[in-house]
Amino acid sequence: MIILGAAFEYWMFYYVGRFVGGMMGGLGGMMGGFGYGYGPALVLSLTVVGIICGALVVVGAAMIRARPGEHVAWGVVVLVFSLVSFVDTGGLYVGAILGVIGGAFALGYRRPP
Secondary structure, eight states: OHHHHHHHHHIIIIIIHHHHHHHTTOTTGGGTSOGGGOOHHHHHHHHHHHHHHHHHHHHHHHHHHHOGGGHHHHHHHHHHHHHHGGGGTTTTTHHHHHHHHHHHHHHHOOOOO
16 A cells, blocks of 8 residues: 555646646746646655655565564664555555554464464
């Protein structure tokens, strides 16, 4: 969800923003003609942050599944990068919240006796 949210955000701000900016007669005209007043570098950097965080959350979740003995280390990875993904809306916040919950479960896991 975090990766999909980053791609959606890029599409929303870049393509839709440019279309609306052109239709509204320069909605982002003072900011370089980019829709909603966001610069292309900002939108691209937030998208890259979202994709990297999403990929690391997926890798961390897969490693928790593959190596349950290292659940604390990979739980920290999932938790940290889920929190960092809030910078880029974290998959419309749902992906980041689910990542935080999953990371917390991984940290709190205790093996049955």
